[in-house]
Amino acid sequence: EAQVTQNPRYLITVTGKKLTVTCSQNMNHEYMSWYRQDPGLGLRQIYYSMNVEVTDKGDVPEGYKVSRKEKRNFPLILESPSPNQTSLYFCASRGTVSYNSPLHFGNGTRLTVT
Amino acid sequence: RKEVEQDPGPFNVPEGATVAFNCTYSNSASQSFFWYRQDCRKEPKLLMSVYSSGNEDGRFTAQLNRASQYISLLIRDSKLSDSATYLCVVTPGRGQNFVFGPGTRLSVLP
Numbered sequence: 001e002a003q004v005t006q007n008p009r010y011l012i013t014v015t016g017k018k019l020t021v022t023c024s025q026n027m028n029h030e031y032m033s034w035y036r037q038d039p040g041l042g043l044r045q046i047y048y049s050m051n052v053e054v055t056d057k058g059d060v061p062e063g064y065k066v067s068r069k070e071k072r073n074f075p076l077i078l079e080s081p082s083p084n085q086t087s088l089y090f091c092a093s094r095g096t097v098s099y100n101s102p103l104h105f106g107n108g109t110r111l112t113v114t
Numbered sequence: 115r116k117e118v119e120q121d122p123g124p125f126n127v128p129e130g131a132t133v134a135f136n137c138t139y140s141n142s143a144s145q146s147f148f149w150y151r152q153d154c155r156k157e158p159k160l161l162m163s164v165y166s167s168g169n170e171d172g173r174f175t176a177q178l179n180r181a182s183q184y185i186s187l188l189i190r191d192s193k194l195s196d197s198a199t200y201l202c203v204v205t206p207g208r209g210q211n212f213v214f215g216p217g218t219r220l221s222v223l224p
Contacts, residue, residue, distance in 0.1 A: 033212075043158070043201070043214040058211065090157055092212075100146050103203075103212055105157035 002027045006091050006106035013081055014114055021076045021109050023091030031094045032074040033058070033103070034066065036087040043090070049074055050096075081113045117141060117213045120202050124219035131192045135218050137185040137202030147178055148203040149187050152217065158201055161187075192222045 004025045013019055025032065033048040035058075045058030049068040063085055065077040074093075078085060091106040120137045127133050139147075147164035162169065164176040164185055175188040185202055202215035 042216045045211055048211065088155070100163055102148055102160045102163060103158075105159070107157050108155070110155075 002104070004091055004093055004104050004106035006089075006109050008109060009107065010110050012112045012114065015082055016080050019078050019081060019111075021078075021089060021091075021111070023074045023076065023106055024072050025074075025091075025093040025104070026072065027093060027095065027104065028071065029093035029104075030071070030096045032068070033092045034064070034074070034076045035090045035092065036060065036085075037090065038087050046076070046089075081111075083113050085111065086113050087111060116216075118202055118204050118215035120200075120215040121218045122216075124221060126221045126223060127192055128223050129192055129194060131222075132188065132190045133192055133220065134189075135187045135200055135202075135220075137187075137215055139183050139185070139202075139204045139213075141204065141206060141213075142183060143206050144183075144204045146205045147176075147185050149174075149176060149185075150201040150203055150214075151198040152201055153198050158214075161200070189220075192220075194222050194224060196220060197222045 007022045030051045034046040035043045037043050044060045046064050047066040049055045052071050055066050089109045092103040094103045095101045118139050149161040150158040151161045152158040162171050164178045168177045173190045177186045199217040199219045201217045203212050205212045
């Protein structure tokens, strides 16, 4: 089944403790992206990647890192999490052959930083 | 002005009603347009792409007006299962950032 898989689904951590949220897709998509969703603010892009070893900042990149060493994986790294990073996170991917290719989302990671 | 704006909602409609959502975008270079639905605390899922000539998928009809930079979604014969938040999504083109509207909440009541 074609899908985007995120782990973990839920994560509670403390301020300053490094964490990684994994994202993997099995559709051979070039483009992958991370979003956070907060009440009243909608979906905001954190980082995106056009292909392996190509990453770029989205609208809210501060406090986050990403890497794209393989086409299928795009982990999101919080080196020193803070409470304002408490949010619902989504990974997404899309093929870029057609300009009309939609985004496919993972099922989300709910992060709480205390 | 926000890049993508939607009707603020919420829309509360009875089963069987017809409901229309509107969306406007500010980037005239936008090339791709989509409607997604999102259930509470779940991931957005593609409802339909929006094509220049307009398109229909069962009870759902999407329209695009490039001149007015306006997209619409019409839902006919609303079902309880249509209750969700509907997101208007715009992108300048291939591989570019997707810009999401704030969403319009729909509740279909029995």
